[in-house]
Amino acid sequence: TKSQRNNLYNALTLDLHGYTTEEALTKLDESLPAWVDTAMQGSYPFVIPAKIVCGCGKQMISETVEKWIQKNAQVANSPKGTF
Secondary structure: OHHHHHHHHHHOEEEOOOOOHHHHHHHHHHHHHHHHHHHHOOOOOOOOOOEEEOOOOOOHHHHHHHHHHHHOOOOOOOOOOOO
16 A cells, blocks of 8 residues: 555654764665665565665765665665666
8 A cells, every 4th residue: 555655764764863873874774674674574675775875974874874885785776767
């Protein structure tokens, strides 16, 4: 249903506006198990899009997220313009 899709979208969106680098890393690490669980409940290849909103400014959070994505084998960056 539309409500279920909205709940899934909200669960897979992480807004890091206003977070410090350390807070953002903590939030990412806390969110990953739920994202993996959601993906594993789906079908092969067990991939789901998760939207991470970093905001603008000095790009510190964006760079932190990029490094976090690169170091986590369970996470990949989507090609630009696909999400």
